[in-house]
Amino acid sequence: MGDVLGQAVELLRGQLDSPWLWGIVFVVAGLDALLPFMPSETTVVLVAVLLGADLPRLATLAAVAAAGALCGDCLSHAIGRRGGPRLIARLLRGERGGRRYAWARDAVARHATLLVVAARFLPGGRVAVCLSTGGLRFPLRRFVLLDAAGASLWAVTSTAIGAIGGAGFAEEPVKGMLLAFALALVVVAGVEGGRRIRASRPSRVR
Template sequence: MPHTLDAVAASPWILAVVFVVAGLDALLPFMPSESTVLACGVAAANTGRPHLGLLIVVAAAGAWLGDVLSYRLGRRSTAAVTARLSHRRAVAVHAWVHRLLHSRGGLVIVFARYVPGGRSTTALAAGLVGYPARRFGWYTAGGVLLWSVQGALLGYIGGAFFESRPLLGLLVAWSGAFVITGLAVGIRRLADREVRAGVR
């Protein structure tokens, strides 16, 4: 197993895979972007490759590009979506999302990526409701940097503590990520209550 791990980590394509998967996760939420970063963090602790700093930068860059593409897709669809808002409840939800993002957009954009499906939904919604592009870009940059640092470090710490057992290190890293996601889901449920109250 260590020889296989070393071979994969040493591949010149591993960072390209991280970049592509992190970017596509904004458009295809089933892409395992977090697991990929965690696994590479474990590999970095066990083999020294890929370089941890480079892993963080590449993961953040791919995620940022994916978020911006999703945002622009939403921006281009604004007119078509607005024209089809005929149901009273749909109009109310659209208005609530507009108010939420324009009042607390930074927090939503940064932390929604920890909720399953939250990253792609938020980026698309920000484009649809006309959230300022420059502001979105800056908040997304902060969010993806925080996300990539957290994922890479969780993997690296797990791999460092279980150097001779990389699979156990990956399991520990996944557990840490699961706890963080659980906290985000709890916060989302509180926000969902506010959504329902706002729509009513």
């Protein structure tokens, strides 16, 4: 684990002064909406750790990551809208994918606003929600506005988590990354815990 992080640190450290860095962040953040294995959050957090206290570049990082995430989500939503439930079922084939789509479809019908904003903080939630909102013909303008808010919140949170890790271990970026990962897990656990509590309320619509 440490060796992998060390290699990632050295790879991105060499790109910190290159304009290609922002292209990498944008593309990875966008593709994560279609390819869940893309390390979008890891990339943003790691770059933020390496940038440390450089506030202008941290702000640029958050803006680029948010823009990439929004573009990727809109593309995923468009695929769902154009292909409909049949294509979505094919893209999310398998028992786990089917459960994610069924969950997202039901949740969109009940509380879409919160879901679109918070989906990227839930494991596997981003892809399922973007595709299902498209397949269910969720209003495009409303989706874009809500997703822009969610993408911005995600980008700022990830950047802030990385910056905290970088500030705590300015000379040891690998340790900074480990601290940032721990903070990110706390955030995800909090969001997931809140979702489970909300879902378990007897008054929810079935």
